[in-house]
Amino acid sequence: MDFAPLLGKANFWAYFFIMLTGLYGMAVKRNLVKKIIGLGIFQTAIMLFYVSIGSKEGATIPILTAADAAGRGGIDAAAYINPLPHVLMLTAIVVSVATLGVALALTLRLWRRYGTLEEDEILARLRGDPGGEACTPRS
Amino acid sequence: MIQEINAAILLLLMVCAVAALQVRDLMGAAILFGAYSFLMCLQWVSLGAVDVGFTEATIGAGVSSALFFAAIFRTTRRTKD
Amino acid sequence: MHAALVAVIAPLFGAFFCVFSGWAGGKREHWIALTALALSATAALDALLRVLKGGPQTYLLGNWPAPFGIAYTLDPLACALVFLIAAGALLNLWGARREIAHRYPEKDHTFYALYLLAAAGHMGMVVTGDVFNFYVLIEITALSCYALISMGSERSELASLNYLLLGAAGASLYLLGVGFLYIKTGTLNLPDMAAILPAMATAPAVGAALALILLGVAVKMGLFPFHGWLPGAYGEAPAVAAGLVAPMTTKVMAYVLVRFQVSLFPPEFLRAAPALPQIMVWLSVAAILLGAVMALYQKNLRRMLCFIVLAEVGYMAGGLFLGNRDALTGTVLHIYADLAMTLCVFMAAANIERRRGSLAFEKLRGLFGTMPWTMAGLTAGALSMIGVPPFCGFFSKWYLIKGGMAAGHWPFVAALVLSSLVNVLLFFRVFEIAFFEKDERPGLVAGDVSAARLVPLAAVALSLPLLGLATGQIVERVVVPLLAPLT
């Protein structure tokens, strides 16, 4: 059996592993900051997947060399890495930091109201029982 | 050679991702997340995505970490999981 | 076709001007917002008329040819939805000036800016023909909605954070699916992709991509079992914001599914994986039943409406995946009808909340006596949701049931009928409280809300029978051209 193509896929498998780690953190962790970190890991792993789509064996970074910029027309597309996934991921990075800012702002609001970052303690407070000793609301 | 560096960074990335979620201290988790972002930026530069790596170094490892630190400083670093 | 573009960027400029005006100490944000939305609605109407006359068009942004730059795909379906969104956002905001100034002192300009950004995001999602651009617009819409929702009742912050986490995960899954499609096809343009995909319909990666996209959109749409965020987010949001997001977001996502179903998912793919539509229809049946049952348990008008919205999502998703012509027609009709009627009932609920302070059932006593006009609006919306002719809800349900029968999917038909009956029960319980029980508490403000809030409500309520009577026109001029390539 030929293992070479499988080895080529190992990169993709590693990306998927990181993605699922992030998803696991979002689903299972009870701490809100942990959930947000999980979301960050998930988003970044998707970006890694995209960037790897653009990579080409034996190509250089997507900035034209002086020779290619001077010569008219004869640019070999295989010599440069595909710039499109990079553009998309620049957008995605900025979107992820925007989401992070809003999520942290909401977390701070929850902290101000409930004095805890644990989701189960907040839910307990909402149901009306005192929850734990950590639930001292800050004015 | 670049393949070996890639593989090593990828391995460290996985370790950092798991550790950032498992460590029982939010400040530690935020620092590990910053390390994860920085390793990601290295990985992208080695894949030839210089612009994306640059942005991740400033936004992911820089501003995101600062935001996390600020929020944790304002709240608590204790966590149950 | 600059009109469609103007419809999207007018609210953007409105948002910027609101921020300028707010920080320069002005108090003109309300008028800026109304002007921007009115301009947007006019432009959308113009685009709709042009498309109806001249057929579907593309608008090339930056004048770059289609698969390379970003292009709008404009057809009657999209333009009509953009018009409804712009007009709905305008009417919903019309009479809310005092409420916003009172609830968000010092921050009202930000409220208007976020409201306009959310409206622009919804419209942009409808017209864009680029799968990645759609992701960016999802995020704009979502971020502004999180902020708007979080300023409601005490529980709204947690509801908003839950919505944020689930919504961001859903959008990321969509992004991953787009990545799978991109790695296989090398393009991001919707028509271009649709031309390439049939050749590789049975490839596992394409199947995975479509499944991921479906999953992501289902999460954003609140389809069972990903509905966890929906009742909390819409039920706890401030009244004005709920009137924007509850009618728009789920419907825009349903529209996107229609668009993907009709033009992107290759028929060969659906034939190769017959289990997928079946699963989706069963999920829709579950969503309809769950929404109906949970609505019965609610003790608050707005929360009850949220669970009805949940059931309506099931209607649209089910009709979409039944896959025959009647069911698809029903889904398209229901997108329009549900937008209008959800807007109607949420606006009426906002009026009641403004007067009574809360929407708990015991606060609704004697409303027919004190707020006759608002209750007339609520009644119109309720009759439409139940499905009484000539209101628009009847016709879309009719087509959905016909489609269900044609496909032989009896559980779906049964769930639809059952949910309509439950709607009858729900609304008549509300009417009973509002009509027969008298509220004798002292200090209750008598009289209806101001005309600035009643006139928009009347306009929306009147649009319900009009949309219903226009069903034939809509089917002939919007749905038939849309479904033409399928046969």
Place this chain on the structure above:
Amino acid sequence: MRTLTLVALTLTAAFLFRAALDFPAWGDPASPAGLHVSRFFIERSYDDARTPNLVTATLADYRSYDTMFETVVVFCAALACFFIIRAAREACVANVFHYRHAPTGLVLTLRRGCPLPRLRGRFEQIDSEWTPRSVILETVSRGMIPFLQLFAIYVLAHGHYSPGGGFQAGVIFGASYILLAVSHDLRTLTDHVAERTMHLLAAAGVSLYVGIGALALWAGMQFMDYGWMTLAFGMDGPGAHSLGILLVELGVALTVCASLTTIFKLVSSEGTIMEGL
């Protein structure tokens, strides 16, 4: 719950791993992604926009509509943070004022209503009684900040030829402000750049971007077509596109810098804009 999640994730993993077997080989130059659309960007970008950095050309010209909304996302996030956690103005007026005597480090505490000390030059207002103060940190940061800002401007201006552009420049510029806030305190930053200025700058950045796109409508062209500059400034097509890219990147940098600084201020002070880290 935990086991259920693990089962679901394992199934997803199997599903994704199966799908990955169908992908083109990793780094394959002949994959569809490398051939179909992207060739156009690589081969045309210099002739179209005279920009050797293909990412900048694609970002700010071919897909400038996307980038416009990306900038609006950042703007929207700043507005959202402001809307969510900014405290009311009266809640931001402290009851107790602390003044530190600069030479000795002695702290003076005054209640509201007391006359403020007249010794402005030698006393400085601080946030709480214990604000750590490190001369080394402050001096080093003050020395670094101008260079950071200069580098940000370089990154913006040189984005056509080297990695960088509006986002990176905006973030670096914003980071210089964040460094100021971290090394001194938030009050120092607010004294330098008021909250109002930041919001106006953020709105000005996005307005510049969308405005440049909309001016094309006025010239009868498609939205975001930089070709109108050929008519307005009398330059050739690629030059106009190059200038257009620079201008929109400037808008991006303004918005990103102002928005990220605003978000940091709000998060680090819990919405009061008084007391930072």
